[in-house]
Amino acid sequence: MASTSLIAAYAFTxxxxxxxxxxxxxxxxxxxxxxxxxxxxxxxxxxxGRARAAPPRLEVASTFQPLLGKTAAELSAAPNPPATAEHDxxxxxxxxxxxxxTPVWLMRQAGRYQPAFREYSTTIEFxxxxxxxxxxxxxxxxxxxxxxxxxxxxxxxxxxxxPALGVEFDVVRGSGPVIPAPLRxxxxxxxxxxxxxxxxxxxxxREILGNLRKETExxxxxxxxxxxxxxxxxxxxxxxxxxxxxATKKMMTQAPEVLHAALxxxxxxxxxxxxxxxECGAQSVQFFESWAHHLGAGQFAxxxxxxxxxxxSYVKRKHPDVxxxxxxxxxxxxxxxxKEMDADIxxxxxxxxxxxxxxxxxxxxxxxxxxxxTILFGDDATITGTVHANIRDAGGPGKHLLNLGHGVLxxxxxxxxxxxxxxxxxxx
Numbered sequence: 001m002a003s004t005s006l007i008a009a010y011a012f013t014x015x016x017x018x019x020x021x022x023x024x025x026x027x028x029x030x031x032x033x034x035x036x037x038x039x040x041x042x043x044x045x046x047x048x049g050r051a052r053a054a055p056p057r058l059e060v061a062s063t064f065q066p067l068l069g070k071t072a073a074e075l076s077a078a079p080n081p082p083a084t085a086e087h088d089x090x091x092x093x094x095x096x097x098x099x100x101x102t103p104v105w106l107m108r109q110a111g112r113y114q115p116a117f118r119e120y121s122t123t124i125e126f127x128x129x130x131x132x133x134x135x136x137x138x139x140x141x142x143x144x145x146x147x148x149x150x151x152x153x154x155x156x157x158x159x160x161x162x163p164a165l166g167v168e169f170d171v172v173r174g175s176g177p178v179i180p181a182p183l184r185x186x187x188x189x190x191x192x193x194x195x196x197x198x199x200x201x202x203x204x205x206r207e208i209l210g211n212l213r214k215e216t217e218x219x220x221x222x223x224x225x226x227x228x229x230x231x232x233x234x235x236x237x238x239x240x241x242x243x244x245x246x247a248t249k250k251m252m253t254q255a256p257e258v259l260h261a262a263l264x265x266x267x268x269x270x271x272x273x274x275x276x277x278x279e280c281g282a283q284s285v286q287f288f289e290s291w292a293h294h295l296g297a298g299q300f301a302x303x304x305x306x307x308x309x310x311x312x313s314y315v316k317r318k319h320p321d322v323x324x325x326x327x328x329x330x331x332x333x334x335x336x337x338x339k340e341m342d343a344d345i346x347x348x349x350x351x352x353x354x355x356x357x358x359x360x361x362x363x364x365x366x367x368x369x370x371x372x373x374t375i376l377f378g379d380d381a382t383i384t385g386t387v388h389a390n391i392r393d394a395g396g397p398g399k400h401l402l403n404l405g406h407g408v409l410x411x412x413x414x415x416x417x418x419x420x421x422x423x424x425x426x427x428x
Contacts, residue, residue, distance in 0.1 A: 186255070326338065
């Protein structure tokens with residue numbers, strides 16, 4: 001996925017305090033003040049109104065030919081999918097406009113299930129791939145050229161911006177991301193750095209998104225993405241993936257003021273970083289609450305939702321016409337709490353039935369999702385039937401954005417991804 005960079009915009013003066021208790025108190029006061037200042041955010045597109053006049057459509061017949069089993073060199077040399085009347089169908093649907101069919105893309109659509117992707121991933125370490133514009137651009141384009149998806153998402157990781165905040169990380173092959181110096185104390189949080197100049201601290205982002213916008217202009221929708229504040233803070237506290245999120249949950253009960261202060265710092269940074277992606281060319285941005293499955297409803301309401309809303313409302317104030325998507329992995333048990341998120345689109349995970357999700361969120365709420373990724377290990381008839389049922393339960397063709405309810409799994413056949421995309425485009 002896309003290469004990203006985070007911008008920290010919150011300076012903690014408490015680092016100068018001699019008492020850790022006083023540091024914590026100042027951090028909590030700052031957190032409360034910042035939350036209040038972000039309370040009056042702009043309304044999401046779905047709440048503002050969705051009856052826009054569609055612009056004139058370009059009438060060009062599609063001549064797209066799928067490219068399965070190709071090498072990296074072959075995909076690189078292949079032409080981009082042609083310009084058609086549907087080139088911006090995903091963007092129009094995300095804005096709430098009436099569209100002619102259901103648009104489709106896949107989370108983790110650039111991934112190890114593709115042989116062409118593995119030519120890079122087995123020889124080049126992750127951060128070099130995601131922070132080298134030429135490589136990140138090519139990896140972002142591979143699934144678009146292969147399958148003709150309606151959106152191209154930048155290849156990166158939700159943790160990419162952390163070094164800009166003073167939190168270093170590395171990706172260990174076979175283990176995943178590792179943060180050698182986790183956030184554990186008020187002093188650690190106070191030492192976080194702001195990112196006031198993304199151009200100098202994350203120079204690869206503008207080049208990656210600029211490259212992709214040139215490739216996709218008039219042909220597809222360009223998507224950016226960020227990690228939501230709770231997920232990034234929890235990762236920073238744990239230091240690596242943790243089955244029970246123990247360090248973070250201890251902080252919830254033993255030092256909540258420290259956790260809230262970190263969440264404020266990250267929320268402000270994420271909001272600015274998402275805006276920077278838009279200014280670099282992204283036409284829509286998805287917020288990933290990847291660790292929502294660690295939270296109960298009360299914890300989500302206290303530690304995740306307010307800070308995701310803080311970041312998203314910041315974006316909506318600056319870029320009111322850019323659609324924002326919010327995805328909480330494992331958050332279906334408290335989907336009712338997501339109804340009033342400051343996002344234009346709620347992306348459902350695979351564990352809830354689409355019809356039930358629609359019932360909870362309401363017919364007017366824009367949604368995305370939510371096919372179980374393991375369906376892609378089935379035959380074409382199973383994939384097509386599942387996709388058509390999902391579209392039906394969402395309200396019919398053109399009534400939602402089709403996606404998986406999680407990312408594409410390693411080992412998924414390329415032919416299954418193509419069947420998924422074609423099923424979306426054939427639904428009547």
